[in-house]
Amino acid sequence: MVDPTPDAAPPVLELQHLRKTFRVGFWAKKVPAVRDVSLALQAGESLGYLGPNGSGKTTSIKCLLGLVVPTGGHARLFGRPASDPHARARVGYLPESPYFYDYLTPTEVLDYVGKLYGLAAADRSRRTRELLGVVGLDEAARRPLRGFSKGMLQRVGIAQSLVADPQLLIWDEPLSGLDPMGRKEVRDLMVELRRQGKSLFFSSHVLGDIEALCDAVCILDRGVAVAQGHLSELLRPDALESEAVLGMSAQTEAAMLALRALPEATVTLTPTGVRVVLPTAAVAALCRAVADLGLDLRELSARRDSLEELFLRKAVARGPEAAA
Amino acid sequence: MTTPAQHKGTPAQPPVLHIAGIGPCLGRVAAVAANTLREAGRARLFYGVLGAAVLLLAFSLVLSDLALVDQKARLVQSFGMAAIPLVGAVSATLLGVVLLHKEIDKKTLYAILPKPIRRSEFVLGKFTGLAVLLGLQLAALVLCWWPVLVMRGGALTPALGRAIGLCLFELWLVTAVAMFFSALTRPVLSGVFTLGVLVVGRSNYVIADLLGANKGVFVEVPAMRALGKVLVAVVPDLSTFAVADPVLHGWSVPWDYFAAAAGYGLSWTVLFLVGAVFLFERRDLT
Numbered sequence: 001m002v003d004p005t006p007d008a009a010p011p012v013l014e015l016q017h018l019r020k021t022f023r024v025g026f027w028a029k030k031v032p033a034v035r036d037v038s039l040a041l042q043a044g045e046s047l048g049y050l051g052p053n054g055s056g057k058t059t060s061i062k063c064l065l066g067l068v069v070p071t072g073g074h075a076r077l078f079g080r081p082a083s084d085p086h087a088r089a090r091v092g093y094l095p096e097s098p099y100f101y102d103y104l105t106p107t108e109v110l111d112y113v114g115k116l117y118g119l120a121a122a123d124r125s126r127r128t129r130e131l132l133g134v135v136g137l138d139e140a141a142r143r144p145l146r147g148f149s150k151g152m153l154q155r156v157g158i159a160q161s162l163v164a165d166p167q168l169l170i171w172d173e174p175l176s177g178l179d180p181m182g183r184k185e186v187r188d189l190m191v192e193l194r195r196q197g198k199s200l201f202f203s204s205h206v207l208g209d210i211e212a213l214c215d216a217v218c219i220l221d222r223g224v225a226v227a228q229g230h231l232s233e234l235l236r237p238d239a240l241e242s243e244a245v246l247g248m249s250a251q252t253e254a255a256m257l258a259l260r261a262l263p264e265a266t267v268t269l270t271p272t273g274v275r276v277v278l279p280t281a282a283v284a285a286l287c288r289a290v291a292d293l294g295l296d297l298r299e300l301s302a303r304r305d306s307l308e309e310l311f312l313r314k315a316v317a318r319g320p321e322a323a324a
Numbered sequence: 325m326t327t328p329a330q331h332k333g334t335p336a337q338p339p340v341l342h343i344a345g346i347g348p349c350l351g352r353v354a355a356v357a358a359n360t361l362r363e364a365g366r367a368r369l370f371y372g373v374l375g376a377a378v379l380l381l382a383f384s385l386v387l388s389d390l391a392l393v394d395q396k397a398r399l400v401q402s403f404g405m406a407a408i409p410l411v412g413a414v415s416a417t418l419l420g421v422v423l424l425h426k427e428i429d430k431k432t433l434y435a436i437l438p439k440p441i442r443r444s445e446f447v448l449g450k451f452t453g454l455a456v457l458l459g460l461q462l463a464a465l466v467l468c469w470w471p472v473l474v475m476r477g478g479a480l481t482p483a484l485g486r487a488i489g490l491c492l493f494e495l496w497l498v499t500a501v502a503m504f505f506s507a508l509t510r511p512v513l514s515g516v517f518t519l520g521v522l523v524v525g526r527s528n529y530v531i532a533d534l535l536g537a538n539k540g541v542f543v544e545v546p547a548m549r550a551l552g553k554v555l556v557a558v559v560p561d562l563s564t565f566a567v568a569d570p571v572l573h574g575w576s577v578p579w580d581y582f583a584a585a586a587g588y589g590l591s592w593t594v595l596f597l598v599g600a601v602f603l604f605e606r607r608d609l610t
């Protein structure tokens with residue numbers, strides 16, 4: 001999905017025809033969670049992972065981290081299998097809804113995590129102090145997690161994923177559960193991490209966040225990757241539709257008739273005037289009509305394909321028959 | 325977000341990771357073990373069990389008042405030697421079954437296992453933490469019991485000390501068994517299985533004797549005979565560690581017996597731990 005790099009450096013993260021089928025219940029009934037997902041992320045890039053609820057995002061992320069053993073295909077980190085601790089040493093993972101030992105304080109959680117990475121005591125206490133500041137938890141640093149709110153736990157989760165200064169961040173819904181300030185702070189943090197050359201792989205349901213933070217996206221639907229690529233390629237800049245806003249004078253009978261007669265035009269009345277949406281190819285005809293009728297053209301813009309529309313087209317439009 | 329922008333999330337000096345080699349491996353095991361100890365130290369359940377045990381020993385003080393003068397020390401001794409291993413075995417079963425399962429159930433493992441730690445290291449760390457914890461609990465119980473024993477004219481003889489030492493090896497074995505079953509199945513079921521191993525293990529020699537006899541179901545019904553043989557073979561013989569009665573009758577628990585029993589216990593412990601790791605490594609954590 002990404003430009004093939006001339007040198008042999010493996011992608012920081014790679015899924016190849018990943019498949020995972022769970023067995024549930026006494027009769028071991030098969031539940032397919034991931035059917036066929038292939039993707040790759042090159043160093044320094046950021047990839048957004050989208051898909052409706054239950055489409056298999058969390059499951060495929062767990063395969064990447066060795067929490068779940070794939071039924072088929074491969075999951076690799078830095079060219080190594082996910083089961084290799086050396087590969088995981090360079091990854092910071094934020095679980096979907098982060099749970100930690102509720103008898104520990106944030107300081108103790110970060111210290112424990114630092115020990116698992118083999119950090120020296122001095123490094124651990126320095127990192128703990130730095131990160132508690134970054135996620136804004138200095139105040140609560142010495143309180144047990146038992147009484148923490150969802151957003152506070154999310155902040156602990158983000159901090160613990162950064163302890164070892166990893167090259168690759170795998171964050172499962174990093175922006176959920178946060179207040180508006182927190183969302184902005186975490187978005188800023190992600191921009192900053194990207195600027196520092198880290199690779200980012202994260203899932204989200206908020207398309208605006210993905211659009212603002214990612215080079216590329218992968219859209220998942222019922223366990224299948226239905227669209228992936230750079231946003232610039234997926235969201236065609238050569239917009240197919242344009243939108244015009246005309247002044248009140250367009251609300252006369254004759255003007256409305258002329259506008260409705262334009263090819264494939266949708267004309268709607270708004271409190272301030274008339275909105276016309278039509279194929280970009282027909283803009284010339286619109287301009288002629290405006291000149292002929294002496295209308296007041298206030299705005300004319302190309303309607304770009306938004307991520308939302310892409311998502312709806314790819315994920316929802318697949319219809320229920322695809323589930324079979 | 326108080327730090328300057330250029331340091332956000334990234335340290336001024338990158339931290340040095342120590343992953344490969346035996347030292348970092350032991351470091352991770354120790355980290356998990358320390359956290360396990362801390363968890364127990366902050367859990368009310370643990371203090372509850374400890375408090376109940378202390379009460380039980382205090383009860384033996386009262387009970388011994390009812391005994392004849394020359395029987396008082398004997399009563400405290402046999403009561404303690406029954407109660408201490410029992411409390412230990414219950415703790416070992418509960419902790420071994422609950423702690424591993426709790427990590428999966430509360431999803432705390434999701435944040436830990438993606439770190440550069442092997443699942444085997446995690447299991448070993450949990451076991452080490454529990455082993456130390458049970459040792460501390462045993463020491464605490466003995467420390468409560470000792471004064472009572474002395475008060476009633478008894479003494480903590482070297483033989484008694486070795487008998488208590490053997491208890492510890494039994495507790496470690498029970499912990500490993502509990503962790504093995506908890507890696508295999510759900511907590512209630514694994515608790516039942518562990519208790520089963522405890523009961524069968526304690527009466528292992530009875531079954532062996534019955535198999536050797538020339539009468540009874542174990543001899544006459546072929547299916548029962550096969551079952552009996554399997555049980556004797558796969559369930560560790562826990563009566564090896566139960567030497568309270570012979571000690572009460574003056575047996576000294578010679579060091580060579582102690583060493584052989586300890587070796588027997590540790591071998592079984594390692595075997596069950598290897599099994600637990602084997603099962604746990606194949607498990608999906610969802």
Ligand SMILES: Nc1ncnc2c1ncn2[C@@H]1O[C@H](COP(=O)(O)OP(=O)(O)OP(=O)(O)O)[C@@H](O)[C@H]1O
Nearest residue numbers: 022024031033052053054055056057058059060610
């Ligand atoms: N342990 C499990 N046993 C059985 N089925 C499971 C298990 N875990 C996940 N699934 C199923 O796998 C599918 C994918 O779940 P997953 O959690 O990966 O979705 P998701 O894309 O992360 O959804 P969301 O956006 O809600 O987080 C779902 O149908 C879910 O029911």
Ligand SMILES: [Mg+2]
Nearest residue numbers: 057058059096
């Ligand atoms: Mg999910």
